[in-house]
Amino acid sequence: xxxxxxxxxxxxxxxxxxxxxxxxxxxxxxxxxxxxxxxxxxxxxxxxxxxxxxxxxxxxxxxxxxxxxxxxxxxxxxxxxxxxxxxxxxxxxxxxxxxxxxxxxxxxxxxxxxxxxxxxxxxxxxxxxxxxxxxxxxxxxxxxxxxxxxxxxxxxxxxxxxxxxxxxxxxxxxxxxxxxxxxxxxxxxxxxxxxxxxxxxxxxxxxxxxxxxxxxxxxxxxxxxxxxxxxxxxxxxxxxxxxxxxxx
Amino acid sequence: xxxxxxxxxxxxxxxxxxxxxxxxxxxxxxxxxxxxxxxxxxxxxxxxxxxxxxxxxxxxxxxxxxxxxxxxxxxxxxxxxxxxxxxxxxxxxxxxxxxxxxxxxxxxxxxxxxxxxxxxxxxxxxxxxxxxxxxxxxxxxxxxxxxxxxxxxxxxxxxxxxxxxxxxxxxxxxxxxxxxxxxxxxxxxxxxxxxxxxxxxxxxxxxxxxxxxxxxxxxxxxxxxxxxxxxxxxxxxxxxxxxxxxxxxxxxxxxxxxxxxxxxxxxxxxxxxxxxxxxxxxxxxxxxxxxxxxxxxxxxxxxxxxxxxxxxxxxxxxxxxxxxxxxxx
Amino acid sequence: xxxxxxxxxxxxxxxxxxxxxxxxxxxxxxxxxxxxxxxxxxxxxxxxxxxxxxxxxxxxxxxxxxxxxxxxxxxxxxxxxxxxxxxxxxxxxxxxxxxxxxxxxxxxxxxxxxxxxxxxxxxxxxxxxxxxxxxxxxxxxxxxxxxxxxxxxxxxxxxxxxxxxxxxxxxxxxxxxxxxxxxxxxxxxxxxxxxxxxxxxxxxxxxxxxxxxxxxxxxxxxxxxxxxxxxxxxxxxxxxxxxxxxxxxxxxxxxxxxxxxxxxxxxxxxxxxxxxxxxxxxxxxxxxxxxxxxx
Numbered sequence: 001x002x003x004x005x006x007x008x009x010x011x012x013x014x015x016x017x018x019x020x021x022x023x024x025x026x027x028x029x030x031x032x033x034x035x036x037x038x039x040x041x042x043x044x045x046x047x048x049x050x051x052x053x054x055x056x057x058x059x060x061x062x063x064x065x066x067x068x069x070x071x072x073x074x075x076x077x078x079x080x081x082x083x084x085x086x087x088x089x090x091x092x093x094x095x096x097x098x099x100x101x102x103x104x105x106x107x108x109x110x111x112x113x114x115x116x117x118x119x120x121x122x123x124x125x126x127x128x129x130x131x132x133x134x135x136x137x138x139x140x141x142x143x144x145x146x147x148x149x150x151x152x153x154x155x156x157x158x159x160x161x162x163x164x165x166x167x168x169x170x171x172x173x174x175x176x177x178x179x180x181x182x183x184x185x186x187x188x189x190x191x192x193x194x195x196x197x198x199x200x201x202x203x204x205x206x207x208x209x210x211x212x213x214x215x216x217x218x219x220x221x222x223x224x225x226x227x228x229x230x231x232x233x234x235x236x237x238x239x240x241x242x243x244x245x246x247x248x
Numbered sequence: 249x250x251x252x253x254x255x256x257x258x259x260x261x262x263x264x265x266x267x268x269x270x271x272x273x274x275x276x277x278x279x280x281x282x283x284x285x286x287x288x289x290x291x292x293x294x295x296x297x298x299x300x301x302x303x304x305x306x307x308x309x310x311x312x313x314x315x316x317x318x319x320x321x322x323x324x325x326x327x328x329x330x331x332x333x334x335x336x337x338x339x340x341x342x343x344x345x346x347x348x349x350x351x352x353x354x355x356x357x358x359x360x361x362x363x364x365x366x367x368x369x370x371x372x373x374x375x376x377x378x379x380x381x382x383x384x385x386x387x388x389x390x391x392x393x394x395x396x397x398x399x400x401x402x403x404x405x406x407x408x409x410x411x412x413x414x415x416x417x418x419x420x421x422x423x424x425x426x427x428x429x430x431x432x433x434x435x436x437x438x439x440x441x442x443x444x445x446x447x448x449x450x451x452x453x454x455x456x457x458x459x460x461x462x463x464x465x466x467x468x469x470x471x472x473x474x475x476x477x478x479x480x481x482x483x484x485x486x487x488x489x490x491x492x493x494x495x496x497x498x499x500x501x502x503x504x505x506x507x508x509x510x511x512x513x514x515x516x517x518x519x520x521x522x523x524x525x526x527x528x529x530x531x532x533x534x535x536x537x538x539x540x541x542x543x544x545x546x547x548x549x550x551x552x553x554x555x556x557x558x559x560x561x562x563x564x565x566x567x568x569x570x571x572x573x574x575x576x577x
Numbered sequence: 578x579x580x581x582x583x584x585x586x587x588x589x590x591x592x593x594x595x596x597x598x599x600x601x602x603x604x605x606x607x608x609x610x611x612x613x614x615x616x617x618x619x620x621x622x623x624x625x626x627x628x629x630x631x632x633x634x635x636x637x638x639x640x641x642x643x644x645x646x647x648x649x650x651x652x653x654x655x656x657x658x659x660x661x662x663x664x665x666x667x668x669x670x671x672x673x674x675x676x677x678x679x680x681x682x683x684x685x686x687x688x689x690x691x692x693x694x695x696x697x698x699x700x701x702x703x704x705x706x707x708x709x710x711x712x713x714x715x716x717x718x719x720x721x722x723x724x725x726x727x728x729x730x731x732x733x734x735x736x737x738x739x740x741x742x743x744x745x746x747x748x749x750x751x752x753x754x755x756x757x758x759x760x761x762x763x764x765x766x767x768x769x770x771x772x773x774x775x776x777x778x779x780x781x782x783x784x785x786x787x788x789x790x791x792x793x794x795x796x797x798x799x800x801x802x803x804x805x806x807x808x809x810x811x812x813x814x815x816x817x818x819x820x821x822x823x824x825x826x827x828x829x830x831x832x833x834x835x836x837x838x839x840x841x842x843x844x845x846x847x848x849x850x851x852x853x854x855x856x857x858x859x860x861x862x863x864x865x866x867x868x869x870x871x872x
């Protein structure tokens with residue numbers, strides 16, 4: 001089942017193209033890593049796909065009315081914004097705003113599940129703004145999970161998390177995909193991307209330059225051209241190993 | 249404190265202060281006589297005092313306080329900044345300018361609703377200017393600087409209009425418009441303010457879910473299915489209607505919208521949707537208390553309401569600035 | 578205004594005739610030679626910069642002697658001689674403007690801008706200052722002093738004689754049971770007996786509720802205390818143009834309900850300590866029967 005379809009999506013800002021002709025389809029069961037150097041257009045692609053910024057071309061989510069879009073896709077912005085000292089459980093429960101009613105037993109259950117998935121059950125009553133940066137990031141991921149939309153779009157979800165939490169988060173995404181959903185997450189950690197994504201989309205200067213399984217995308221030629229680095233991707237005993245070697 | 253307990257407690261406080269306001273005044277009238285006059289209409293002069301002087305004053309204290317408290321909470325929710333306050337960001341000053349223009353051009357005399365409407369228009373312009381200057385994210389520094397600029401400009405125009413008035417008393421009334429007072433207001437003022445305030449309250453009533461979601465930022469709120477642009481418009485118009493109506497009849501009473509939400513935020517779990525009604529009750533309590541205090545401190549003088557609220561509010565403001573400086577480098 | 582103008586014309590004409598005629602037609606002695614030696618010569622160019630000195634000077638000065646009055650003197654809401662004042666150049670009480678009029682006497686109020694008065698004196702201009710009059714004796718003294726300053730003692734004496742006669746007539750017409758009135762103005766300001774308005778009220782046959790409230794000199798009377806005092810009549814200044822919050826209290830429904838139909842406004846006659854205060858008192862006294870407050 002297709003959860004996201006982008007067709008020649010383009011965005012210009014101040015007369016300069018920042019996203020050009022992005023075409024992409026994501027189906028159920030996929031964990032897609034969106035990789036590329038700073039300024040490649042990853043955030044722009046995610047926001048344009050959701051219809052948060054005006055864009056030319058077609059995006060299946062942007063075409064939906066806001067209420068239906070909120071039940072089709074959840075978005076984790078890069079900016080970790082929690083403006084008020086709300087209890088963690090209340091922040092996570094904001095994900096249920098997308099659903100009519102939003103305070104029933106089903107909603108409470110969804111919040112419980114999301115808190116448990118991100119290991120936040122013990123912090124549920126703490127004011128979210130008093131937590132550490134990493135804990136706040138997990139609270140916001142839990143909010144996205146609580147929205148229970150099939151597709152999750154996440155802008156650098158693991159930035160600032162410790163290694164264990166990075167892995168745990170990627171495993172939560174994998175479980176979400178296994179349950180029939182899909183994830184499109186922008187990532188800077190190529191090792192994490194190689195190990196935990198079923199597919200990678202590589203961007204450079206507003207364009208998608210490669211799209212496929214990690215081994216097909218993280219080639220020496222692509223890494224050299226897009227990131228300007230040397231690296232090695234090898235098959236280890238429990239999955240692919242990615243090692244950066246140096247600058248070109 | 250649990251919200252289940254908070255709201256009845258706030259309601260009770262407001263009810264007690266409302267009664268206290270009715271029983272406070274320079275004319276020495278006994279409790280029994282006051283109540284007999286108010287409810288049964290006994291005693292000619294006492295009835296006039298209770299029904300025509302003290303009742304409108306207490307009602308306006310309630311209404312103005314509720315409007316300012318709710319507006320402060322809603323503006324803070326919209327701008328995601330605890331320093332956003334109608335008085336500090338120039339909304340009250342701009343509303344006062346609108347009211348002064350309505351009065352000095354004679355528009356308000358010919359068409360009474362012009363008074364709150366022009367005050368509302370002034371408030372709308374100032375809120376839009378703040379949104380334009382400080383941006384939707386509302387960083388503290390730009391917010392306060394933009395607020396100072398708008399306040400100064402509106403105050404200067406108010407002073408200009410009043411100074412050019414052919415009425416010898418007008419020029420000395422800059423203080424009233426900047427500090428606010430409920431002295432000698434009548435039921436007329438209640439009726440002038442009420443429709444705009446009800447409209448403002450209705451507009452804000454529908455924004456709770458959206459303000460809650462805005463806690464996570466505009467993008468997150470939008471992807472939660474909320475019409476952010478419509479939400480912003482509703483808050484702007486709602487706040488403008490409330491502050492405009494309050495300022496048109498009572499002048500600019502500052503700091504209520506700053507102090508009250510700050511005091512109540514924790515008690516409502518920091519949720520803007522609950523904070524707005526709680527701050528309305530809290531604001532009503534604060535203004536009623538302040539208005540009782542000005543009558544007890546200086547019974548024969550029109551001590552300005554804003555003097556008291558500023559004496560309490562300004563140190564709070566400094567405290568919040570220090571706190572926000574620590575949080576947002 | 579028309580009435581005030583006609584009156585001013587009449588008075589001016591009378592003054593002119595008196596000036597042409599013998600100095601002391603009714604036997605009042607002209608200034609004694611000894612006094613004349615002490616007082617400066619009669620000024621030829623007099624500028625008044627205060628509303629009240631404007632009116633006294635307009636009443637007493639010889640034609641051409643008064644060269645300018647304050648701009649307020651031409652305002653019929655404040656000045657009983659607005660018509661006569663309008664015929665003269667107006668000044669706004671600024672030293673430069675007044676100095677260029679080359680006055681040999683400037684008449685000021687004691688609340689005139691002290692900086693202006695000091696500057697004029699430093700420039701060698703003679704400035705005479707009049708304190709606000711708060712009673713009939715003050716007014717008599719001011720008339721006599723103005724007469725002396727302008728070298729118009731005879732006119733002043735005649736005016737005083739008329740003043741005393743009018744005063745006696747008013748006192749004789751006072752009612753046995755005096756109704757109670759309140760002077761109530763912008764910002765809830767009330768005036769007691771120790772004020773010009775309070776004296777006018779008293780001459781018109783009213784007792785002042787401000788006295789009962791302990792406000793002998795005047796002060797702020799909260800609206801609810803006024804309502805509780807329950808006066809028979811409320812006297813307020815006429816509304817000034819344009820809106821002010823200060824005057825809104827005069828429109829308060831409680832005030833309207835307090836003495837329905839018994840709310841009168843004062844005019845220019847009430848503002849300054851001139852013989853016009855007696856006309857104000859007589860006018861108010863004449864309205865007592867119509868207001869149902871005794872003959």
